[in-house]
Amino acid sequence: MSNSVPAVQVAGLKKSIATATHRVDILRGITFDVPAGQFVAFMGPSGSGKSTLLGLLAGLDTPTEGRILLDGVDITGLPEDRLAAIRGRKVGFVFQAYQLIPTLTAEENVLLPLELSGNGKRRRERARELLERVGLGGRRDHYPIQLSGGEQQRVALARAFIGSPLILMADEPTGNLDSANGQHVLELLLELNQREKTTLLLVTHNVELAGYADRRITLKDGLIAEDRPQDE
Numbered sequence: 620m621s622n623s624v625p626a627v628q629v630a631g632l633k634k635s636i637a638t639a640t641h642r643v644d645i646l647r648g649i650t651f652d653v654p655a656g657q658f659v660a661f662m663g664p665s666g667s668g669k670s671t672l673l674g675l676l677a678g679l680d681t682p683t684e685g686r687i688l689l690d691g692v693d694i695t696g697l698p699e700d701r702l703a704a705i706r707g708r709k710v711g712f713v714f715q716a717y718q719l720i721p722t723l724t725a726e727e728n729v730l731l732p733l734e735l736s737g738n739g740k741r742r743r744e745r746a747r748e749l750l751e752r753v754g755l756g757g758r759r760d761h762y763p764i765q766l767s768g769g770e771q772q773r774v775a776l777a778r779a780f781i782g783s784p785l786i787l788m789a790d791e792p793t794g795n796l797d798s799a800n801g802q803h804v805l806e807l808l809l810e811l812n813q814r815e816k817t818t819l820l821l822v823t824h825n826v827e828l829a830g831y832a833d834r835r836i837t838l839k840d841g842l843i844a845e846d847r848p849q850d851e
Contacts, residue, residue: 624655624690624691625652625653625654625688626653626654626655626656626657626689626690626785626786626818627651627652627653627687627688627689627786627820628652628653628686628687628688628691629649629650629652629676629686629687629688630650630686631648631649631684631686632646632648632649632672632675632682632684633646633647633649633682633683633684633685634646634668634671634680634841635683644841645668645671645841646668646671646682646841647840647841648685648841648842649672649685649838649841649842649843650843651836651843651846653818653820655690655785655818656816656817656818657818657819657833657834658812658818658821658831658833658834659819659820659821659832659833659834659835659836660821660822660823660828660832660834660836661673661820661821661822661836661837661838662823662824662826662836662837663837663838665824667838667839668838668841669822669838670790670822672822672838673788673790673820673822675687676689677706677712677788678694678697678702678705678706678710681696682695689705689710689785690709690785690786692705692709707732707782708782708784709784709786710787710788711732711779711781711782711784711786711787711788712779712787712788713775713776713787713788713790713792713808714775714792715790715791715792715794715795716795717763717768717771717774717775718775719763719771719774719775719778720763721762721763721764722762723762724759724760724762725750725755725758725759725760725761725762725766726743726746726759726760728763728774728775728778729746729749729750729774729778729781730742730746730781732778732781732782733781733782742781745781746759746777746781749776749777749780749781749811750774750777752777752807752810752811753773753774753776753777753807753811754773754807755773755774758770767800768795768796768800769796769797769800769801769804772792772793772795772796772800772804773803773804773807775792776792776804776807776808776811780811780817783815784817785817785818786817786818786820787812787817787818787819787820788820789808789819789820789821789822790822791822791824792804792808793805793823793828794823794824801825805831809831819832830849832849833848834847834849835847835848835849
């Protein structure tokens with residue numbers, strides 16, 4: 620798709636879940652567009668729907684109502700094989716809990732998204748380059764248990780960028796790290812994001828981290844309470 624097409628388009632997004640006694644409305648009608656290349660921070664109190672929204676945008680969950688377009692492609696209601704193919708081409712992920720495979724080395728973890736899409740063999744050089752960029756070129760044969768939390772999250776960053784995604788989704792990427800490691804991971808994330816010209820959607824409670832974004836969307840009670848560009 621052309622860069623004139625928004626990277627993300629969301630219209631009337633709702634998500635409800637049924638319990639034994641009643642229905643819980645997590646998202647109650649969310650609408651916004653994100654231009655390609657923009658860095659958006661999603662903020663709001665716990666339970667406001669931030670992580671649920673990110674999961675819906677990634678196609679990891681299905682909305683109750685509404686539409687989601689990624690790079691102009693409507694992913695709403697697509698079968699899982701189509702969703703997986705779109706995620707593989709267009710989306711990278713960074714999770715709070717790293718989500719590395721313990722039986723794979725750092726390099727193998729970085730390569731995993733490409734192995735799953737059948738493009739692994741050609742991209743080993745790129746994996747090594749990304750590990751060098753995050754300061755782990757000498758640790759590529761180490762397993763997650765041999766790496767600190769900060770190092771594991773840096774492997775996860777390299778993995779997220781391996782497929783040159785249009786959109787990077789990050790859910791509390793520094794939430795499990797101390798302040799020094801968190802700052803290092805943040806700086807690497809911003810550096811890679813700028814270099815790769817990725818659209819970055821970031822869920823965070825961290826006001827300082829959100830301060831680096833181009834735009835801040837605040838959720839409250841399943842609705843957008845505020846959507847504004849950052850102050851100059």
